[in-house]
Amino acid sequence: MANVIRRQTPAARLGRGLLYGVLILAALFYILPLVVMLMTSVKPLSEISAGTLLSLPQNPTLEPWAKAWGEACTGMRCDGIGGYFWNSFAIVIPAVLISTTIGALNGYALTKWRFKGSELVFALMLFGCFIPFQVVLLPMAQTLGWLGISSSRAGLILVHVVFGIAFTTLFFRNFYVGIPNELVSAAKLDGAGFFRIFWRILLPVSAPIIVVSVIWQFTQIWNDFLFGVAFSAHNTQPVTVALNNLVNTSTGVREYNVDMAAAMIAALPTLVVYVLAGKYFVRGLTAGSVKG
Amino acid sequence: MRDTLPMKNTAATPLGPGTKRSAPSGSLQAWLPRLVLAPSVAISLFFVYGFMLWTFVLSLTSSRMLPSYNFVGFGQYARLMANERWWVASTNLMIFGVLFVLICLVIGAFLAILLDQKIRQEGALRTIYLYPMALSFIVTGVVWKWLLNPQLGIQAMVQSWGFESFRFDWIVDPDMAIYTLVIAAVWQASGFVMALFLAGLRGIDDSIVKAAQLDGASLPRIYWRVVMPCLRPVVFSAVMILAHIAIKSFDLVVALTGGGPGYATDLPATFMYAHAFTRAQIGLGSASAMLMLGGVLAILIPYLYSELRSRKHG
Amino acid sequence: MAALEIHNVRKEFGSERVLKDVSISIDSGEFLILVGPSGCGKSTLMNAIAGLEPVTSGNIYIDGEDVTWRTPADRDIAMVFQSYALYPSMTVRQNISFGLEMRKVPKAERTAAVERVADLLQITHLLERKPAQLSGGQRQRVAMGRALAREPKVYLFDEPLSNLDAKLRVDMRTEIKKLHQRLGTTIVYVTHDQVEAMTLADCIAVMRDGNILQLGTPDEVYNNPVDMFVAGFMGSPSMNFIRATLEDNSGGYQLRIATPGEEDLILPWPQERVAAALAERLNQPVILGLRPEHFSEEDERLTSQAEGTLLSTKVAVVEPTGADILLRLPLGEHEVTARVGPKCAVAAGERLALRIDMGRAILFDSESEQRIA
Numbered sequence: 001m002a003n004v005i006r007r008q009t010p011a012a013r014l015g016r017g018l019l020y021g022v023l024i025l026a027a028l029f030y031i032l033p034l035v036v037m038l039m040t041s042v043k044p045l046s047e048i049s050a051g052t053l054l055s056l057p058q059n060p061t062l063e064p065w066a067k068a069w070g071e072a073c074t075g076m077r078c079d080g081i082g083g084y085f086w087n088s089f090a091i092v093i094p095a096v097l098i099s100t101t102i103g104a105l106n107g108y109a110l111t112k113w114r115f116k117g118s119e120l121v122f123a124l125m126l127f128g129c130f131i132p133f134q135v136v137l138l139p140m141a142q143t144l145g146w147l148g149i150s151s152s153r154a155g156l157i158l159v160h161v162v163f164g165i166a167f168t169t170l171f172f173r174n175f176y177v178g179i180p181n182e183l184v185s186a187a188k189l190d191g192a193g194f195f196r197i198f199w200r201i202l203l204p205v206s207a208p209i210i211v212v213s214v215i216w217q218f219t220q221i222w223n224d225f226l227f228g229v230a231f232s233a234h235n236t237q238p239v240t241v242a243l244n245n246l247v248n249t250s251t252g253v254r255e256y257n258v259d260m261a262a263a264m265i266a267a268l269p270t271l272v273v274y275v276l277a278g279k280y281f282v283r284g285l286t287a288g289s290v291k292g
Numbered sequence: 293m294r295d296t297l298p299m300k301n302t303a304a305t306p307l308g309p310g311t312k313r314s315a316p317s318g319s320l321q322a323w324l325p326r327l328v329l330a331p332s333v334a335i336s337l338f339f340v341y342g343f344m345l346w347t348f349v350l351s352l353t354s355s356r357m358l359p360s361y362n363f364v365g366f367g368q369y370a371r372l373m374a375n376e377r378w379w380v381a382s383t384n385l386m387i388f389g390v391l392f393v394l395i396c397l398v399i400g401a402f403l404a405i406l407l408d409q410k411i412r413q414e415g416a417l418r419t420i421y422l423y424p425m426a427l428s429f430i431v432t433g434v435v436w437k438w439l440l441n442p443q444l445g446i447q448a449m450v451q452s453w454g455f456e457s458f459r460f461d462w463i464v465d466p467d468m469a470i471y472t473l474v475i476a477a478v479w480q481a482s483g484f485v486m487a488l489f490l491a492g493l494r495g496i497d498d499s500i501v502k503a504a505q506l507d508g509a510s511l512p513r514i515y516w517r518v519v520m521p522c523l524r525p526v527v528f529s530a531v532m533i534l535a536h537i538a539i540k541s542f543d544l545v546v547a548l549t550g551g552g553p554g555y556a557t558d559l560p561a562t563f564m565y566a567h568a569f570t571r572a573q574i575g576l577g578s579a580s581a582m583l584m585l586g587g588v589l590a591i592l593i594p595y596l597y598s599e600l601r602s603r604k605h606g
Numbered sequence: 607m608a609a610l611e612i613h614n615v616r617k618e619f620g621s622e623r624v625l626k627d628v629s630i631s632i633d634s635g636e637f638l639i640l641v642g643p644s645g646c647g648k649s650t651l652m653n654a655i656a657g658l659e660p661v662t663s664g665n666i667y668i669d670g671e672d673v674t675w676r677t678p679a680d681r682d683i684a685m686v687f688q689s690y691a692l693y694p695s696m697t698v699r700q701n702i703s704f705g706l707e708m709r710k711v712p713k714a715e716r717t718a719a720v721e722r723v724a725d726l727l728q729i730t731h732l733l734e735r736k737p738a739q740l741s742g743g744q745r746q747r748v749a750m751g752r753a754l755a756r757e758p759k760v761y762l763f764d765e766p767l768s769n770l771d772a773k774l775r776v777d778m779r780t781e782i783k784k785l786h787q788r789l790g791t792t793i794v795y796v797t798h799d800q801v802e803a804m805t806l807a808d809c810i811a812v813m814r815d816g817n818i819l820q821l822g823t824p825d826e827v828y829n830n831p832v833d834m835f836v837a838g839f840m841g842s843p844s845m846n847f848i849r850a851t852l853e854d855n856s857g858g859y860q861l862r863i864a865t866p867g868e869e870d871l872i873l874p875w876p877q878e879r880v881a882a883a884l885a886e887r888l889n890q891p892v893i894l895g896l897r898p899e900h901f902s903e904e905d906e907r908l909t910s911q912a913e914g915t916l917l918s919t920k921v922a923v924v925e926p927t928g929a930d931i932l933l934r935l936p937l938g939e940h941e942v943t944a945r946v947g948p949k950c951a952v953a954a955g956e957r958l959a960l961r962i963d964m965g966r967a968i969l970f971d972s973e974s975e976q977r978i979a
Contacts, residue, residue: 023403030420030423030424030483033424033435033436034423048444052452106328109326118325121329121333124333124337125332128336132539132587134560134565134580136347138347138577140339165336166336180689182687182688182691183694185656185685188678189678189685193321200704201693204695204696223431225430225542226542226565229565267426270426271427274425
């Protein structure tokens with residue numbers, strides 16, 4: 001679509017200028033909130049009330065970040081969001097690893113070892129991608145209680161794995177559908193079995209979809225709020241819940257700089273992941289959603 | 293070779309079509325795929341289908357603080373229909389959903405087409421448009437709450453530039469607060485729609501555009517008449533994803549408006565959570581969750597139907 | 607003894623019958639080609655032999671042992687796939703030795719096998735490359751090397767040359783033939799290319815709609831086809847089918863061919879080829895099958911050609927191919943193709959005298975399309 005021939009008339013040049021103008025305006029719309037968040041997070045409170053959103057910090061300070069990390073009040077407790085930040089990691093990492101592993105095996109079994117009813121199994125699982133999670137909240141709360149893991153990190157890991165495998169299975173299935181079945185046939189003739197074929201033949205070519213699955217699960221679980229607020233106690237909360245509590249704790253003066261620093265801290269891991277690996281993610285994900 | 297001779301004899305015996313099937317020697321291998329899938333199927337049956345049924349059962353009971361199994365038929369649904377707050381939440385979802393989906397589509401398609409004109413620094417621009425998707429709705433809500441704060445945010449900034457009469461206090465205006473949700477949600481998701489469209493545009497065969505050029509069509513016309521119709525599947529996917537985000541929207545409301553002012557920005561998701569978890573109305577909350585599920589199914593079933601049909605018909 | 611025996615094999619997908627009672631037996635060292643149009647079941651049969659798809663009924667024996675319900679790995683066969691199916695993450699060396707590794711062959715033997723095969727196929731310099739760094743022809747060689755390394759009882763080739771360009775295809779065809787002559791391996795080879803079938807096979811099975819129509823040597827299949835389908839499928843340009851009426855010719859038989867705008871052509875049927883089946887069809891329509899090379903240009907200096915029947919007709923199109931010339935001429939209701947020598951100086955629209963070699967002509971029933979004589 002990019003190979004459109006253009007004449008370089010003055011009108012065309014004006015058009016190009018306009019084009020860039022619009023694109024830059026749009027870029028400002030997307031980038032400014034982040035810029036404002038960052039600038040506010042390093043301003044002292046006095047500067048915030050004196051200046052405006054876009055006034056540059058005169059005396060940049062990391063004080064609000066330190067406070068957000070270690071001292072700010074989140075509800076009853078005032079020990080910052082640092083602990084919750086690590087909570088999130090403790091939940092996210094196992095949940096991502098487990099759900100990606102299960103999704104990869106599911107996708108492999110569904111595409112390369114089709115059996116009667118395997119399409120039905122896939123449709124059954126796919127449905128899990130689409131339900132509004134409100135519909136499972138109450139039974140989940142009770143089930144976690146029965147299992148003895150309510151309000152624990154293990155409980156949250158379980159919840160994220162359970163509702164993540166629908167997505168990871170979808171990703172891996174759509175990817176493995178595109179891998180020629182003859183590779184598997186050849187390996188079968190060579191004498192390799194189910195797991196050996198997966199390990200030696202499929203897994204080494206799965207890097208693109210592993211990236212997609214890991215990034216998707218990482219951002220989904222890191223950014224989750226609903227399950228976090230519903231199924232955690234004060235010491236197992238993920239950072240999103242802590243951030244919300246911090247912002248809504250109404251004791252004393254509203255410290256907007258601390259709010260913004262806390263928001264930055266909560267946003268950083270997913271932003272870093274996105275900046276480092278985002279392009280692989282978009283490539284993989286859009287390929288899947290365009291082709292269906 | 294000697295031991296193969298008897299085999300030859302059996303080979304010569306004609307075997308009817310009903311010959312018994314001895315299991316292949318790798319019978320474990322044959323069952324492994326099913327064994328591997330079994331836990332996921334069990335999980336799906338219990339945690340998705342079982343829980344949906346469970347919630348439905350709860351919605352037929354008078355449960356309040358704790359689930360009880362005192363059945364009251366569809367009484368909770370009747371209560372829901374009579375609940376003004378539920379109607380506000382549903383109406384809000386309609387407004388929010390329609391505006392959010394439409395605006396995201398328009399902005400996403402527009403930016404994708406602009407980016408498709410051999411732009412310098414396309415990669416950087418694309419990254420900027422897309423990064424909000426990586427954020428939590430809680431972060432988005434916190435940031436926009438700050439930006440929309442009348443005393444310190446955009447309104448104050450524009451006023452300080454000399455436009456004293458400038459008003460942008462939607463977040464505290466019960467009639468306008470719902471639109472602040474639209475702004476923040478569009479900010480977060482429109483870049484993602486752009487990426488979907490851009491990938492779709494890149495997937496279109498160049499020769500179609502060249503043929504249209506030879507036919508003398510102008511560039512906007514080519515996009516409108518030739519290119520966009522090819523992107524119908526992308527539009528479809530985007531609408532599904534966006535509608536899904538809209539119906540599930542919970543965190544954004546919690547962080548940006550807290551459902552307020554009053555309950556002016558309640559959505560079914562926050563309504564459900566509030567009744568089920570904080571207001572001890574488990575029966576009513578379950579009923580509202582079931583209606584949300586109904587809403588999703590109303591969108592999902594036609595989608596899956598047309599997807600499957602179009603796949604079958606190539 | 608039979609290296610591969612297929613007994614009454616049937617394969618059904620739901621109500622669709624893909625293989626209908628197929629039986630084949632080939633000896634050790636034989637080169638069997640399964641040929642037929644797409645959808646005829648040849649690939650399904652191949653997969654059934656490999657064990658990649660279970661059969662609905664029937665039995666498959668390799669070296670006398672019933673392998674019908676064995677896994678692919680336990681059948682001692684190797685397969686070369688149309689897409690080559692090289693493991694993308696492995697080097698050529700690893701690709702070739704993978705099957706041996708799975709069979710727990712000691713490392714030293716594996717290395718020796720790889721060297722032997724690489725030497726045989728002249729791919730030694732490619733051993734450390736990944737499949738993505740190879741050309742189509744090189745990938746093809748590696749795929750064959752992977753099969754050869756294991757020295758199985760039966761080799762299966764599934765349209766191995768169809769992804770190569772025309773020149774390379776001819777070269778590789780020769781190479782496969784040489785390999786077979788040298789190694790004496792038992793090969794089952796699937797193709798839809800009748801030239802490959804003719805040039806490579808010891809034995810050809812022509813398939814259609816899940817049935818084997820004819821099983822025979824290339825010569826039998828080409829010169830004595832059982833029906834119009836086999837006759838038309840083998841040979842390029844394909845056999846001409848001409849509608850004719852079988853008539854009595856004072857004790858013998860003759861064929862009358864009505865050509866619009868021309869006088870009726872009478873072709874006497876050779877006395878030595880009279881068969882009982884002809885009498886039943888007297889004065890009835892039959893189909894005369896003539897291959898393009900059954901026509902030859904009349905040359906007065908050669909008397910040996912006097913046996914054929916002379917035909918004088920107006921040439922519609924002249925298509926020189928270099929080695930010879932193809933002529934399109936009206937005969938019967940349609941145009942037919944005749945192959946004549948490259949020296950034949952005739953232009954479109956001119957009349958030309960051609961001899962027809964009725965000694966090799968074939969008659970088919972016009973209803974059942976089966977061969978009569």
